[in-house]
Each structure stands twice: as C-alpha cells, then as structure tokens.
Amino acid sequence: EAGVVQSPRYKIIEKKQPVAFWCNPISGHNTLYWYRQNLGQGPELLIRYENEEAVDDSQLPKDRFSAERLKGVDSTLKIQPAELGDSAVYLCASSSQGNGSFGPGTRLTVL
C-alpha cells in the first residue's frame, strides 16, 4: 500500500512569494490533515478535512493560508504571501477508522 505522498519535499522561496504544497492521501482515507512542525517542536494542526469538508480550520492563519480538497481526495495548502516565520515542515496525514499515517513532509525555507 502506498503511503501519503507529498510534493515538493523541499522548497526555498523569498519572503512575500507564494508557495503551494500538494498531498495525495492513502486511498480510501476520508480524513486528511495538514500539520505544521516548527524546528524543535511537535506538529500542530492547521486544518482537518472529512472528505471535501474542512471540519477544523481554527488554527489556520486565514489571512495568508488557504487549503482545498477538491473531490475529497488530493489536497493543496497555499501560503500567499510567505513570511520568514512560515519556515517549517508541513506535514500531511490521512486516516480512516483510526488508522492514520503521516507523509514525509515538505520542508519550507523562507529567505
């Protein structure tokens, strides 16, 4: 079984530029999550989807972050414009019936 796929694995941009991350969850997993992991910290939830519906986006900075999960499968997370403090690893995870898995993450560096 293929795991959660994320791309790109690494991204370096200058501040004020836009950036987008893509996630392909495990087939059949209805629940999809985006987490952000700052250096030396544990992951923190940004947004959780049940199928195509965002059921928890309370921690998503909506002034610059947006996410979508069209058709309830793949998801994209966008930052526009990026700030220096957005440098982190962005992790996608998916689950179904309590069986979850994390992707390898996208390491974002904002210069």
Added chain:
Amino acid sequence: GEDVEQSLFLSVREGDSSVINCTYTDSSSTYLYWYKQEPGAGLQLLTYIFSNMDMKQDQRLTVLLNKKDKHLSLRIADTQTGDSAIYFCAESMNRDDKIIFGKGTRLHILP
C-alpha cells in the same frame, strides 16, 4: 487547555532500557500515542493506548498509563542504535480527531 509535556533529551547506553515520560492535561483524551521521528523522515506511529487501559506491550515497547496522574511512559527494552530518534507523546479525544503533540524527546544512544 490541551497540553502535552515531555522532557527534551534522554541519553541511554546501548542495551539498557529507555524510559520516556510524558504528562498531559486533557482528562478527556481517549487515545494516547507514541510517535517516532528519525532525521529527514516522517512521523511513524509506534504504538497507542486507549485511556481505559493501564498497560500495553508490543515486543520491545511497553506503554504505561496512569490516568489519575495523566502520566504516560514509553519503555524501550534493549535499546539499539536504531532507536536513536525523537519520540513524540501525543493525545486525541476521538478516533480520527486532531492529535495534540508534545515537543518531543530526543533519545541519544551511547555505545
């Protein structure tokens, strides 16, 4: 509020047992997890325990839960060099719910 606390660093000699401790604040947490993160890799679920259990053993791993004190521990028997990683304690209220992570304990193996 929800909070998970764990010590940041643990050093253990190869062959000894490692014990990583964690405390959490949310008494309604139903699922308690231990994740492993190796450099450059994603999060790997090691084991989890339901809040109505006191102990769970899986090969070299033993999880102990003291629900009264909201204390969770992970014991790794016969610690090997491959166990060197960051271990995250985490909790969630329900299956497929968001997961609250601690900051992680970096396990260093001495020869």
